[in-house]
Amino acid sequence: MRLINIRNMLFAVLAATGPLYAQVSNDRILRAGQEPQNWLTHHGNYNSERYSTLSQVTVENVKNLEVQWIFQARSLEKFEATPLVVDGIMYTVQAPNDIVALDAATGRLFWTYSHTPDQAARPCCGRVNRGLAILGDTLFMATIDARLIAVDAKSGRPLWDVAVAKPESGYAMTLAPLVVKDKVIVGTAGGEYGIRGFLAAYDAKTGKEVWRFYTIPGPAEPGHETWPANTNAWEHGGASVWVTGSYDPDLNLTYWGIGNPGPDWNGDERNGDNLYSCSVVALDADTGKLKWYYQFSPHDEFDYDSTQVPVLADMQWKGSPRKVMLWANRNGFFYVLDRATGQFLLGKPFVEVNWASGFDEKGRPQRVPGMVPTPQGTLILPGNQGGTNWYNPSYSPKTGLFYIPTWANYSSLYVKQPDEYVEGKAFRGGTPRPTTPNGIRTTANNLAKEDEGYGAIRAVDPHTGEMKWQFKMTDVTDAGVLTTASNLLFSGGREGYFYALDARDGKLLWKFPAGGRVVAGPMTFSLSGRQYVSIAAGNSLFTFALKQ
Amino acid sequence: MASVRVCSFACILASLALPLFAQHEYTESEIEAGKAQYAINCVRCHGPDGDNITNADIGHGKFRRANTDAELITLMREGIPGTRMAAFPNINEPAAQTIVAYLRSMASTAAAAAALPSGDATRGKTIFEGKGACRTCHRVGDQGSRAGPDLSQIGSQRRVVELHRSILDPDAEIVPANRFVRVVSKDGSTLTGKLLNQDSFTVQILDIKDEKLKSFSKSSLREYTFVNNSPMPSYKDKLSTQELSDLISYLGSLKGQAN
Numbered sequence: 001m002r003l004i005n006i007r008n009m010l011f012a013v014l015a016a017t018g019p020l021y022a023q024v025s026n027d028r029i030l031r032a033g034q035e036p037q038n039w040l041t042h043h044g045n046y047n048s049e050r051y052s053t054l055s056q057v058t059v060e061n062v063k064n065l066e067v068q069w070i071f072q073a074r075s076l077e078k079f080e081a082t083p084l085v086v087d088g089i090m091y092t093v094q095a096p097n098d099i100v101a102l103d104a105a106t107g108r109l110f111w112t113y114s115h116t117p118d119q120a121a122r123p124c125c126g127r128v129n130r131g132l133a134i135l136g137d138t139l140f141m142a143t144i145d146a147r148l149i150a151v152d153a154k155s156g157r158p159l160w161d162v163a164v165a166k167p168e169s170g171y172a173m174t175l176a177p178l179v180v181k182d183k184v185i186v187g188t189a190g191g192e193y194g195i196r197g198f199l200a201a202y203d204a205k206t207g208k209e210v211w212r213f214y215t216i217p218g219p220a221e222p223g224h225e226t227w228p229a230n231t232n233a234w235e236h237g238g239a240s241v242w243v244t245g246s247y248d249p250d251l252n253l254t255y256w257g258i259g260n261p262g263p264d265w266n267g268d269e270r271n272g273d274n275l276y277s278c279s280v281v282a283l284d285a286d287t288g289k290l291k292w293y294y295q296f297s298p299h300d301e302f303d304y305d306s307t308q309v310p311v312l313a314d315m316q317w318k319g320s321p322r323k324v325m326l327w328a329n330r331n332g333f334f335y336v337l338d339r340a341t342g343q344f345l346l347g348k349p350f351v352e353v354n355w356a357s358g359f360d361e362k363g364r365p366q367r368v369p370g371m372v373p374t375p376q377g378t379l380i381l382p383g384n385q386g387g388t389n390w391y392n393p394s395y396s397p398k399t400g401l402f403y404i405p406t407w408a409n410y411s412s413l414y415v416k417q418p419d420e421y422v423e424g425k426a427f428r429g430g431t432p433r434p435t436t437p438n439g440i441r442t443t444a445n446n447l448a449k450e451d452e453g454y455g456a457i458r459a460v461d462p463h464t465g466e467m468k469w470q471f472k473m474t475d476v477t478d479a480g481v482l483t484t485a486s487n488l489l490f491s492g493g494r495e496g497y498f499y500a501l502d503a504r505d506g507k508l509l510w511k512f513p514a515g516g517r518v519v520a521g522p523m524t525f526s527l528s529g530r531q532y533v534s535i536a537a538g539n540s541l542f543t544f545a546l547k548q
Numbered sequence: 549m550a551s552v553r554v555c556s557f558a559c560i561l562a563s564l565a566l567p568l569f570a571q572h573e574y575t576e577s578e579i580e581a582g583k584a585q586y587a588i589n590c591v592r593c594h595g596p597d598g599d600n601i602t603n604a605d606i607g608h609g610k611f612r613r614a615n616t617d618a619e620l621i622t623l624m625r626e627g628i629p630g631t632r633m634a635a636f637p638n639i640n641e642p643a644a645q646t647i648v649a650y651l652r653s654m655a656s657t658a659a660a661a662a663a664l665p666s667g668d669a670t671r672g673k674t675i676f677e678g679k680g681a682c683r684t685c686h687r688v689g690d691q692g693s694r695a696g697p698d699l700s701q702i703g704s705q706r707r708v709v710e711l712h713r714s715i716l717d718p719d720a721e722i723v724p725a726n727r728f729v730r731v732v733s734k735d736g737s738t739l740t741g742k743l744l745n746q747d748s749f750t751v752q753i754l755d756i757k758d759e760k761l762k763s764f765s766k767s768s769l770r771e772y773t774f775v776n777n778s779p780m781p782s783y784k785d786k787l788s789t790q791e792l793s794d795l796i797s798y799l800g801s802l803k804g805q806a807n
Contacts, residue, residue, distance in 0.1 A: 375575075376575040376577070377575055377577040377578075413577050415577065415578075415642075417642055430642075431642055433577050433580075433581055437723060437724050444745075445744060445745040446745060446746050446747060447724040447725065447727055447743055447745070447746070448724065449727075449774055472748070473747075473748045474746055474747050474748045475747065475748075493748075495747040495748060496747075497747070497748065497749070511749065
């Protein structure tokens with residue numbers, strides 16, 4: 001009798017705490033969309049739609065969301081990470097490079113793994129990290145001193161730790177790795193330090209490098225001719241990778257966005273298109289061989305990194321089913337590409353653009369004469385932070401709309417200056433200057449007028465590129481977007497609100513003043529039949545659920 | 549020069565050995581950028597007109613220890629041993645270049661101020677508190693209204709030419725920190741205040757009538773608009789040239805001490 005009671009109690013406890021812990025197999029990652037209670041990859045699944053089929057929180061009841069717990073990071077850096085959730089355990093990164101394992105129901109800490117970055121680490125834009133990858137019982141973190149570290153998911157014990165590149169040369173890693181089959185794929189930041197960017201895949205068990213794809217082709221490789229002959233500009237031409245890519249298992253292609261060429265704002269010493277900067281590349285996931293590429297901004301001089309999230313969607317395109325890629329680029333254009341071939345299908349501005357007037361039949365942007373950086377400064381739209389940037393968009397198969405965190409009415413004065421490459425030093429070739437009295441707001445108070453730039457969520461019909469609606473914010477935004485099957489859209493912004501919109505029309509349904517900038521993407525998961533939504537804001541991670 | 553906030557990025561840039569820039573025509577953009585850099589790095593010691601330090605007037609286009617832009621940049625970044633001029637290695641070369649652009653622009657505008665008769669700060673104070681009725685909107689120390697910009701330290705923040713322009717043409721430049729907004733509630737009551745902060749859903753202002761801090765939900769307002777013109781009247785036809793000069797002298801003397 002007593003034994004039976006204990007067994008019943010044990011069963012009850014297990015039922016209350018969710019499913020039994022199981023390894024995160026490749027099969028589970030491939031089918032991540034089919035277990036929406038978890039969030040198994042940085043973008044939620046390989047399609048990177050940032051869309052969840054969870055629907056307990058609805059348009060009608062979202063007003064009843066309330067905070068369940070708050071995890072306050074022991075860090076004053078920007079909190080850019082999107083957590084993973086695996087069977088009731090949340091894993092995230094406390095900047096710069098601490099992994100924390102939390103009880104997803106309460107936020108209580110299980111363990112912390114701390115990595116102290118080498119003092120040579122010099123990420124351009126904050127000692128930040130955007131998240132983790134998991135395979136089996138192993139977590140993977142890319143670090144700002146350009147190391148890739150594997151950690152046991154149950155204990156936080158390091159398993160292996162390899163150098164990916166030299167931090168003293170300006171290499172850093174801020175992205176979440178992507179696991180494909182038995183490999184962990186990462187890319188290197190450092191586009192402002194004259195690196196030669198690359199993507200590399202590592203054996204998940206051993207940390208041994210399996211393949212490497214340089215984002216600037218070397219001599220005798222196709223594309224090398226897009227760099228000036230008889231110079232070494234290609235060796236320090238940037239083309240970084242700092243946002244996690246996507247994967248199509250049917251095509252066995254992994255897609256990654258590539259950053260700006262260097263020096264950023266002066267292209268005089270790097271005549272040519274400067275492949276594969278400002279491109280998306282499609283690589284064979286097993287070998288790293290290039291299958292196709294599309295360059296959004298040939299010979300970029302505006303720092304228009306194409307480090308956005310490649311969003312994969314299967315849709316009817318002009319009457320036929322098609323595997324497409326949706327992409328809102330920092331350069332101000334929204335694109336649709338055929339992801340099997342790289343064919344350009346659509347390009348349309350989603351913000352004000354003055355550097356290009358359209359596209360030729362192959363999808364090459366038609367440049368507007370005179371719209372280049374000059375010593376005196378040239379006003380370019382969009383400005384240096386772009387029409388959008390690294391923060392994730394979302395595609396909802398339910399509404400058929402693509403949602404873009406947007407900077408509108410925003411420009412920069414691009415000033416070109418001479419520069420000379422010195423290993424490990426900044427290599428920018430000029431500066432962008434603000435075109436409004438406030439510039440990009442850096443103080444706590446927002447005193448800007450709308451015509452000085454504002455943030456918005458813009459909903460775009462991917463078939464036409466037409467904007468269906470927008471939700472305006474007074475300030476600009478660095479927040480990602482999450483959509484759900486119940487027609488909800490979650491996002492935030494620099495004002496520190498976390499909010500929910502009706503994904504069909506942009507109507508505000510709920511907001512929460514988190515009190516700190518939202519510089520991350522939201523995610524959702526469920527435990528014991530209860531849906532949760534998490535977002536980092538300021539230095540804390542907030543998790544919400546409906547009132548009980 | 550004052551100590552400055554050091555950011556790691558600036559340090560890294562500062563350590564970069566860039567080629568020196570050729571001297572060229574300075575653009576408005578460079579001068580504006582230089583003005584901001586000067587305010588951060590230089591104004592505390594050199595003053596807004598660059599003439600705070602005896603024998604080190606840098607606001608009138610002539611420099612005792614430098615002629616070329618390159619020499620000025622070197623002075624800025626390496627300092628002058630044996631003097632109060634410290635090294636500012638954290639000012640990177642492009643930023644230093646904009647400061648040079650601003651310093652050279654100061655020379656031409658300083659000439660306009662030099663055309664004014666010499667002023668008397670004591671008489672200026674009398675105008676400020678009497679005929680000018682400046683305290684109706686401005687505060688100095690613990691006297692006057694908080695509606696307009698606090699002028700207690702204006703002498704260490706603004707150049708003479710800028711004060712001159714603001715008194716005669718208050719609309720010429722309204723910095724974001726001095727923006728006013730007009731709000732109309734749903735019941736029709738109207739309020740004009742100095743904008744202190746705003747976001748998508750709320751606005752925080754200082755009511756210029758009762759000097760109370762007020763916060764509104766935008767959804768409770770019928771109207772929320774920026775006031776494009778300065779509420780300050782022009783003193784162009786209200787003060788004589790001498791009175792104007794006296795008033796500017798008084799304002800220039802306001803550097804944060806009790807007045």
